[in-house]
Amino acid sequence: MFDIISKQLIAPAVWRQTIKAPEIAGKRQAGNFVIIRPKVGSERIPLTIVSSDNQRGTIDIIFQVVGATTMDLAEVESVQDILGPLGHPTHIANFGRTAVVGGGVGIAPLLPIAQALKQAGSRLTTILGARSKAFLILEEDMAPISDQLLIATDDGSKGQKGLVTEILKPLLEEKKIDFVLAIGPVVMMKAVSELTRPYGVKTMVSLNPLMIDGTGMCGVCRCKIEGQTKFACVDGPEFDGHQVDFENLTRRLAMYKSEENQRREARK
Amino acid sequence: MPLNLNRVSMPEQEPEVRCHNFKEVNLGLSMESARAEAGRCLFCKRPTCIEGCPVSINIPHFIRAILDNDPHEAVRRIRVDNPLPAICGRVCPQESQCEAACVLNKKGAPVAIGALERYVGDYAIREGLKAECVVKEKKLKAAVVGSGPSGLTCAGELRKLGYAVTVFEALHELGGVLTYGIPEFRLPQEAVVKFEIEALRTMGVEFKTNRLIGKTHLISDLMEIEGFAAVYIATGAGYPQFMRIPGEDLNYVYSANEFLTRMNLMQAYQGDAAATPIFVGKRVAVIGGGNTAMDAARCALRMPGVEKVSLIYRRSEKEMPARVEEAKHAQEEGIEFQFLTAPTEYLGTPEGAVRTARCIRMALGEPDASGRRRPVVIPGSEFEIEVDAVVVAIGTQANPIIAQTTPGLETNKWGYIVADQNGLTSLQNIYAGGDIVSGAATVILAMGAGRKAAQAIDRALSVPAPH
Numbered sequence: 001m002f003d004i005i006s007k008q009l010i011a012p013a014v015w016r017q018t019i020k021a022p023e024i025a026g027k028r029q030a031g032n033f034v035i036i037r038p039k040v041g042s043e044r045i046p047l048t049i050v051s052s053d054n055q056r057g058t059i060d061i062i063f064q065v066v067g068a069t070t071m072d073l074a075e076v077e078s079v080q081d082i083l084g085p086l087g088h089p090t091h092i093a094n095f096g097r098t099a100v101v102g103g104g105v106g107i108a109p110l111l112p113i114a115q116a117l118k119q120a121g122s123r124l125t126t127i128l129g130a131r132s133k134a135f136l137i138l139e140e141d142m143a144p145i146s147d148q149l150l151i152a153t154d155d156g157s158k159g160q161k162g163l164v165t166e167i168l169k170p171l172l173e174e175k176k177i178d179f180v181l182a183i184g185p186v187v188m189m190k191a192v193s194e195l196t197r198p199y200g201v202k203t204m205v206s207l208n209p210l211m212i213d214g215t216g217m218c219g220v221c222r223c224k225i226e227g228q229t230k231f232a233c234v235d236g237p238e239f240d241g242h243q244v245d246f247e248n249l250t251r252r253l254a255m256y257k258s259e260e261n262q263r264r265e266a267r268k
Numbered sequence: 269m270p271l272n273l274n275r276v277s278m279p280e281q282e283p284e285v286r287c288h289n290f291k292e293v294n295l296g297l298s299m300e301s302a303r304a305e306a307g308r309c310l311f312c313k314r315p316t317c318i319e320g321c322p323v324s325i326n327i328p329h330f331i332r333a334i335l336d337n338d339p340h341e342a343v344r345r346i347r348v349d350n351p352l353p354a355i356c357g358r359v360c361p362q363e364s365q366c367e368a369a370c371v372l373n374k375k376g377a378p379v380a381i382g383a384l385e386r387y388v389g390d391y392a393i394r395e396g397l398k399a400e401c402v403v404k405e406k407k408l409k410a411a412v413v414g415s416g417p418s419g420l421t422c423a424g425e426l427r428k429l430g431y432a433v434t435v436f437e438a439l440h441e442l443g444g445v446l447t448y449g450i451p452e453f454r455l456p457q458e459a460v461v462k463f464e465i466e467a468l469r470t471m472g473v474e475f476k477t478n479r480l481i482g483k484t485h486l487i488s489d490l491m492e493i494e495g496f497a498a499v500y501i502a503t504g505a506g507y508p509q510f511m512r513i514p515g516e517d518l519n520y521v522y523s524a525n526e527f528l529t530r531m532n533l534m535q536a537y538q539g540d541a542a543a544t545p546i547f548v549g550k551r552v553a554v555i556g557g558g559n560t561a562m563d564a565a566r567c568a569l570r571m572p573g574v575e576k577v578s579l580i581y582r583r584s585e586k587e588m589p590a591r592v593e594e595a596k597h598a599q600e601e602g603i604e605f606q607f608l609t610a611p612t613e614y615l616g617t618p619e620g621a622v623r624t625a626r627c628i629r630m631a632l633g634e635p636d637a638s639g640r641r642r643p644v645v646i647p648g649s650e651f652e653i654e655v656d657a658v659v660v661a662i663g664t665q666a667n668p669i670i671a672q673t674t675p676g677l678e679t680n681k682w683g684y685i686v687a688d689q690n691g692l693t694s695l696q697n698i699y700a701g702g703d704i705v706s707g708a709a710t711v712i713l714a715m716g717a718g719r720k721a722a723q724a725i726d727r728a729l730s731v732p733a734p735h
Contacts, residue, residue: 023479023484023485024484027483027484027485037440041535041542041543042543043534043543043544044440044534044544068543069543080440081440081477081478082478083438083439083440083478083479083480083484084480084483084484085483085484086480086483212526212529212530212534212544213438213439213448213529215438215439215480215506215667215669216506216507216667216668216669217448217506217507217508217525217529217667218508218523218525218526218529219508219510219523219525219526220522220523220526222510222517224517229510229512229516229517234667234668234669248517251519251619251620252517252519252620254519254619254620255519255520255547256545256547259545259547260545262540263540263543263545266540
């Protein structure tokens with residue numbers, strides 16, 4: 001069992017939890033994720049580690065309540081099982097003028113990578129997207145590490161009204177960006193990758209396919225990268241956005257939609 | 269006295285009943301039939317059956333105790349060599365090992381050693397017999413990576429030799445392939461697997477789940493920080509292999525590992541009551557001819573709504589690597605076998621769900637490296653079958669995590685760990701065995717490697733360190 005030290009609702013249905021997991025905290029690097037099983041009988045789901053505190057032996061996760069498993073996770077006082085840190089850590093270097101683009105809860109996995117890139121000397125243009133001001137998370141954490149912070153909301157309640165790509169496009173046009181890292185909904189990562197392709201700007205994305213074990217055993221997380229099959233859990237989760245087959249990812253993510261809906265309704 | 273060739277037959281659930289439930293197919297021997305079968309043993313002066321067993325169980329010794337009507341003693345005797353008799357009695361391919369070596373096999377009726385082993389294991393479970401373990405503590409720690417059959421055997425053996433043993437398991441349940449892979453109707457999880465693992469815990473073996481070695485701890489952490497004197501790596505060959513044909517990424521095309529993990533570890537066989545879903549539809553195709561393919565096909569068949577399960581194998585029945593018993597059970601239950609057939613492509617619906625398996629017929633050509641006749645394509649024999657789900661059960665590869673994170677650990681060109689006949693790797697006091705060394709094989713071979721490595725570890729650590 002892993003005790004939840006604190007939990008905080010940071011946006012509608014979006015929770016931040018600090019969990020006691022000293023062995024994972026001790027090994028975790030930016031870009032790593034964990035597999036969490038909230039209760040006996042629960043599903044196993046992947047979540048990125050947002051931050052860790054090696055002194056206190058804790059890790060932080062952020063998740064949106066979308067289905068039965070995340071409903072359980074929001075309610076428990078301690079977590080039954082956590083496995084990690086998993087996946088390849090992010091390749092961190094000074095990439096020069098870097099745009100870090102985050103959408104929705106995708107800002108959570110973006111934060112630790114942005115922090116590490118900044119520390120390595122990259123100059124950060126941070127572009128955050130959300131449905132509205134209320135759904136925008138981690139702005140206060142992103143602000144101090146960003147050389148420039150730009151926000152887009154669907155309804156214009158904060159920052160520019162519209163999409164993150166509308167903010168990114170003129171920057172690419174003016175040749176102000178050398179490297180892009182985008183994490184968020186698949187449609188956003190796909191749009192960013194399509195946008196940067198003609199400019200030849202290297203663009204990394206972090207993929208979030210279905211997973212079970214997270215150790216390379218089941219293969220449900222297989223993605224198509226440049227036509228090759230890769231397992232996001234052990235080969236990723238970050239890949240070159242210009243090589244990712246996003247159609248395939250979208251399709252595979254929808255595989256259990258009706259079962260997920262049914263379990264969510266049954267859980268209510 | 270004339271030879272008694274009247275070999276006992278294992279009672280089983282009727283095919284038309286069992287194909288609708290996940291309860292165990294084989295029901296086990298009664299005391300009377302076990303004793304009668306034990307009475308057929310000739311108690312050979314030089315027991316060839318022991319030589320046929322990869323863990324060298326003293327078979328006549330425990331059979332004698334059954335005959336003497338002392339099953340308690342039989343449990344004690346078998347546990348000296350094997351901590352997992354109820355598991356081995358169910359899943360070992362005895363017909364090609366101990367029973368093949370039995371002298372009565374020449375007459376076509378070897379002693380049913382597997383059934384008797386299971387009888388003894390089940391007696392221990394029924395009576396709740398705890399494993400006795402009086403050990404002389406050595407004050408040395410040994411780590412075992414992976415809690416599958418190889419790791420469990422090595423852990424039990426090391427514990428008996430006096431080591432403080434910790435087993436690290438990545439998943440949330442112990443047992444490795446015994447838990448995620450082999451289905452309930454062949455190996456009951458709660459009653460059998462958990463009992464035999466608990467027996468190891470009673471002996472003092474410590475188990476830690478949720479630890480992926482190579483990520484949570486490195487092998488070097490175990491040696492240098494955690495203070496283990498030796499490590500045994502038994503992580504299995506759990507990296508699924510695909511055929512690399514078009515359409516394998518369509519929805520509901522599963523690796524056998526995914527399909528069985530959903531079914532068994534995540535208990536999706538319980539339908540809507542399970543948190544983890546599985547979709548099988550009405551028509552399922554399973555690709556492959558091994559035990560894993562049989563397990564997947566028989567799981568699929570038992571799911572509500574399934575009308576037809578086809579098993580597609582590229583060679584003929586004779587070359588099929590599955591145990592004869594598994595193939596027979598599958599056939600009795602109504603699995604359709606398509607021999608000398610291979611899929612070439614899958615086609616999907618507009619939503620991306622698999623709909624059609626395009627297949628081609630094969631003929632057997634010259635023998636290949638494995639000695640089996642190589643299947644060759646018959647041109648123009650293409651045909652299609654309609655499917656709602658496909659399970660690819662064509663084998664596994666080495667998981668790369670430990671090799672990637674352990675500098676100096678030698679692997680071969682397929683990524684399997686290189687180890688000598690005692691399991692010693694290229695690194696001092698680091699041993700490895702089971703599928704991560706041999707490639708996918710059987711439970712009992714993995715156990716044999718675990719036992720051998722434990723003894724080698726003991727020999728290596730018993731040599732006084734030079735000053």
